[in-house]
Amino acid sequence: MGFYSSARFVSLGLLAVILSASPSFGQSNLATVTGIVADSSDAAIPLVKIRIRNVDTNIDREIASDETGNYTLTNLAPGNYELTAERDGFRRFVQHGIVLQVGQVLRSDVRLEVGAVSESVTVDAALVAINTENGAIKGDVIVQQEIQELPLAGRDFTDLAFFTPGVVPKAEGGQGSELNVNGARASNTNFYVDGFDNRNARGAAAQTRPNIDALQEFKMEASGYSAEYGRMAGGVLHMVLRSGTNQFHGNLNYYIRNDIFDSRGFFEAGKTVLRQHQFAATIAGPIVRNRTFFMVSYEGLRADQEATRLVRVPTLLEKAGDFSQSVNINGGPLFLFDRLASGACNATTRAACFRAT
Secondary structure, eight states: OEEEEEEEEEOOOEEEEEEEESSOOOOOSSSSEEEEEETTTTBBSSSSSSEEOOOTTTTEEEOOOTSSEEEEEEESEEEEEEEHHHHHHTEEEEEEEEEETTTTTOOOOOOOOOOOSTSSEEEEOOOSSSSSOOOEEEEEEEEEHHHHHHHHGOOOGGGGGGGSSEEEEEEEEEOSSSSETOOGGGOOOEEEEEEEBBBOOTSSSSOOOOOOGGGHHHHHHHHHEEOGTTTTSSSSEEEOOOOSSSEEEEEEEEEEEEEOOOOOOOTTTHHHHHHHEEEEEEEEEEEETEEEEEEEEEEEEEEEEEEEEEOOOOOHHHHTBOOOTTTTTTSBHHHHOOOOSSOOOSSSSSSHTTTTO
């Protein structure tokens, strides 16, 4: 027999992020660029000034190659970059079109040609960068455009993980996150936001739950991830929040769910109530160009929803305390003993054993 339960709830979300020229981030899911600087004869060149510039914010980082010609630039936020290399006696090297993703380690070797620094050699980055710096990772990166356009019921960011092979909804009755990754328990999933641990130690789900519009990139690593994420047997879910750029950007959206578009459920006498309104607004841009940026994202939820459940309703005899006619799940007699009943219990006085006195 069915009954209806109705839930009304209001949820508001507000996220504001202000990023300066030298932000303080965790390191685990930001990008890295590494490589070696050599001349045309493959001899390493030390003390070459390596500069990488974020094209969208014009913020740059500089480092010098070491005595073996190697360089490594860490803690780079996902985005579009330009790499340059300079040293007296060699032509200036410029590489355009570098697109860094969350958690990526990109190898970009630099080859300098003899000439004046006023001359330059310009190259375009490869469209597909092969990972040669760490173990093979099975997973997927979902960029901002995909995050905005993919249909997600409830606009929950964890649903993005289901686009990665090996990730399925948690088993019925499972505890922890909503994910089972490659057969691991739902409580064994790691969560990171901008490199910081976002896993609730008690519930094993995500602690901070940013709205979809606040995400720059989303990455789900199902297996093969490096040892720094080795504390859990399940996957690693990375999120990077958006930052402002030198251009203003914003968006408004509104999602509605209503039972007027639904059909009656099989076990329902009529359609259950569903009124869900979900709305969001985001704006990002510069505070001081080339130095300080902001991003504000707001999301609200108004919902009124009923649910149908199937349960067993007590009979009139059972409500009166008489279980003599009750049956078990297989249709057989239900043997319940009332310790307060008087007299001996046997086959002929079975009713007295199940009836309160």
